[in-house]
């Protein structure tokens with residue numbers, strides 16, 4: 340290795356001398372560390388681009404740490420900023436994460452956790468750079484069944500590829516229906532374990548009293564009704580991947596057993612005195628916010644940190660831009676075939692509705708909606724009249740937030756012309772049950788003009 344490799348720089352903002360000494364001791368060998376003990380100096384250092392990563396204590400003598408974080412983000416959107424709190428107040432952490440802090444640590448600082456958190460933050464920056472390079476070239480958009488071309492999802496494809504190479508545990512978060520199980524399978528299929536089993540256990544779908552036996556198995560006679568021996572998911576996954584979905588639903592005492600299993604790679608089936616050793620890769624998922632689950636005492640913090648070596652957050656469908664249409668088209672092909680129907684495509688207006696609707700149930704909701712449309716209708720083209728009415732709420736397609744609307748109202752009592760036009764078009768569409776031609780007739784304009792306006796403003800018909 341070259342002697343001249345520049346060490347990465349970490350800016351530490353910490354007013355407690357003992358803590359900053361500990362940081363120097365933990366990080367000084369690997370990184371070039373600069374420590375400042377107040378907000379003013381921190382801002383000055385930051386503005387001079389002295390750092391590749393920032394460790395920011397939120398409780399500073401001269402300035403509110405949250406404010407400082409906000410200023411840093413205004414200067415640099417991408418630099419990893421890890422915040423440090425003394426009291427792990429969820430409110431403060433949540434505020435900081437909302438302001439795009441990369442991660443957080445609570446005091447006292449644990450050396451292992453500090454190293455993992457910093458390594459993850461640097462990894463994310465590397466990936467972001469690779470992704471922006473990839474996004475400038477054309478690329479396939481189906482990855483192990485996951486459809487998408489948006490930067491939000493191609494970032495995930497890259498994370499999966501790089502994470503699959505290691506054996507480290509992976510913690511997937513994301514709203515319900517965002518594809519967490521599909522993502523876990525993709526990790527397995529990308530890894531060297533692909534020819535060994537992928538075992539998924541949905542902790543929310545199994546009665547609590549049966550969970551331990553489902554996970555670790557039991558010997559005959561372990562409990563009333565255990566007439567035969569049962570091999571649990573942990574053993575069945577030997578050599579492969581064990582996917583624990585809805586990990587927050589595991590009772591806390593079972594979470595301790597799982598933690599021991601992860602640490603030792605050994606477990607005891609129910610009713611047995613013998614330890615069974617296996618080689619498994621852990622992937623787990625939750626649709627809860629893990630920090631909230633920890634604060635609520637539902638998820639053990641030590642288990643979370645054990646599993647969260649490589650975090651993956653799946654973005655909701657509404658943040659994946661035009662992927663919604665790409666996914667909808669793939670689903671149309673597959674479901675039409677399954678249901679023996681002849682649908683070939685969506686009308687432009689329907690695709691506009693898909694783009695504007697927020698999809699709270701994400702891809703599962705999209706898939707269910709498309710199946711419902713296909714089952715209940717016939718033809719080649721899916722048209723607005725076939726769409727369930729819950730997808731079409733008045734004013735939903737005007738993308739301004741209510742805050743923007745009210746600002747506008749206080750400053751200027753008159754509406755801009757485009758807005759008046761949008762409202763009239765929406766009223767007409769609503770009046771005509773989304774039938775564009777009928778609405779065009781009512782408005783005395785050409786249907787093609789109306790279609791163009793619907794497209795341009797992404798109006799929901």
Ligand SMILES: Nc1ncnc2c1ncn2[C@@H]1O[C@H](COP(=O)(O)OP(=O)(O)OP(=O)(O)O)[C@@H](O)[C@H]1O
Pocket residue numbers: 484485486487513514515516517518519520521522584626666702703706
């Ligand atoms: N990017 C994608 N492209 C196409 N289909 C997808 C994509 N992501 C998910 N799906 C499909 O959406 C459905 C929901 O996915 P999955 O079960 O993996 O979500 P989940 O996040 O695990 O949901 P839950 O939190 O409710 O368990 C599945 O049918 C899956 O095949």
